[in-house]
Amino acid sequence: MIPYIILYFLSTLLSLYTYLKERTNAIPFLLFILAVGIYAGSRLNLGGYDYDVYELMYNNTNSDFSDLVSPGYFLLQTTEKGYIFVMSFFRFLHAGFNTFFIFLGLFCSFGLFFVFRQYSKFPYLILTIFLAKGYLYYFFTAQRQIIAMVICWIALKAVIDRKLIPFLLLVVLASFFHTSAIVFVIVYPIVTLKITNKGVIMLLLGSILIGVLKIGIILGTFISGFLPFGADKLTGYLEGETTGVNILNFIEMVPILFIILHFRKNIEKKIDNFNALFNIYLVFVLITFAFYDFVFIARLKGYFLIGYIIILSSLCYIPQKKKLGIGIVFLLLLYCFAVYARELLTFDDGEGYLPYRSYLFNNF
Template sequence: MVPYLCLLLLIALGALMEDSILKDPNQRKVWIFFCFIFLVIIPGLRFEQGIDYFAYRASYQSAEGGEFELGFYLLMHLFIQLGASFPVFIFGITLVTMVLLVRAMELNTNWLFFGLLVFLSKFFTYYAMAGTRQFMAFPIAWLAIAWLCRGSTLRFFILVAIASLFHASSLIILPLYWFRRTAYTPMRFWLILGIAIICRFLNSILLQPVVNSVPFLALRLGGYLLDTSDGINKLNLIENLGFLLVALILRPRLKDRVLYYDFFLMMLLLFFSFFIVGSNIAIIKRLRDYFLLSYAVLIPAFGYAFKEGATRLFYKIAIVSYFSFLFIRSLIVYDSYSVFGQMIPYKCVLFQ
């Protein structure tokens, strides 16, 4: 548990100091460096932890691609041809992915450390420790979104195509192209929610036939349709709805102060809409999580609706504490199900 807590402490403190001590460029670089080291080492040097570990190790040792996307298959065979062991392969792809993650957060939000805290609480255990291919696709897709916001549609489409070579689910961000200059309006809000509610009642009828009708999607995503859980996570529902309502309430005060506020507000709405469509279907979760980037942009910005002082500081402490709690909760939850591979205690390949 200690390595996880050290990582959490570094990133949480970074998020708290982001607008004060870490405004100094040199101190900021040092803090980023230490956070980065822990972000790479913990998932990169894990040993037999995570649902993906044994399956990927078997494929790597047998040099079989299975049903992997082309990009991952070629990358795996590059490491095999270089004579690298499986732990070296995991470390190598983790290193590259974390470099891309930090860069994606820097381009998308002014609050890098809070962005990393969102990643830690929402993605670390499920993807960095247990979903290698999609873990690689996320930062590439978020880089694509950053360039879309800057008006470079060519880079957007190229990066989405690259991300899809590691996990086909990344294609879900393509519709954002039409949202890049879309201002929020109540009509669009209710239209999107209405479509989501209709889709919730139709997904059992339409989702599988639609996916199965496209061979590429059927091969890459079809298996996730069979992976479901019972009911709705009430904590997630309350959280998603709460942040969406706050974003709507504060929009008049923040839309001109936060760059691309409406774009990320629409992303947050799409994220909540996916939750409505089918929170108990694995593929829906995997699709909607690309839109969680909106958390990293909007939630720290909410604090700027308050004047500098005790109120803003209290808000910052509250959200950092909440997302820190989510990270600890995720470790405990995934550790309690043997199918995910035990997360606690942490096992490092260097000490086996």
């Protein structure tokens, strides 16, 4: 667990330092975030069952790109063409599976470099929150989805600039890596909405009511009845019912939402495109409560995670005094560390990410 702690500790120190200096140099941040990508990309037999699945997919992909037209291996028959193309390309280059994964880690972290710098003057802070809120799951397990998510997050620039065609093209590109990316199209119309605080509270209560009535699992069971034979994995998502509401979601999200609403006007003055990011954040929160027991939809909220981590980082803008602000940042990152550690210790009964093993140091 020590390598994970070192990674988070370094990111926390850099977050605190750049917050005090109010300046982030691009090159050091790029090098650090690329290191974060390599850290995940060079993993060896980590990330649970999905790691083995991805390795089987890669090793059974033909280097002549024929699998794009007629995939022979059964796992490739339901895999998006964009991911098959990239695998075929690296197979054509005679690259090993671990080299391929390192490339994916670098690609995703390079994309995050531009996204995090685009929407905050404290990109290290956003990165550190992301380490706790999405890095382990998406970089180590949901490999195809994080590629799609990064492409969608890059497309946010086109949304804010109101460039529909480039936005749609990027979303389509993302869907070639994970079909679920198509859900991101709803971002284009919703970012211009101006929702009042009362409206936000009504939406929150409505989403909680949907969750309490278990509409998610009812909807999932209904849809699964129309799926063709062989769609076992999707059926599992649709019919899978969780053991109950994660109380940590309420403890974290509800108070933070009301804090953001209370200081909304002050924060709005300090963050460019706040309304757009807030609406994306709100979608993330509403999905969390409305479909906590509907795994298929709950997983889709990852595309809106960018709004959540940016708005969460905006807590540092609330105080006028720097000393109070650094205290808020410290408490926020301390809480995020608890979330980070919990994920490490509970995923696959503590064996999904632990102990850390790297392909780069496998022979040492």
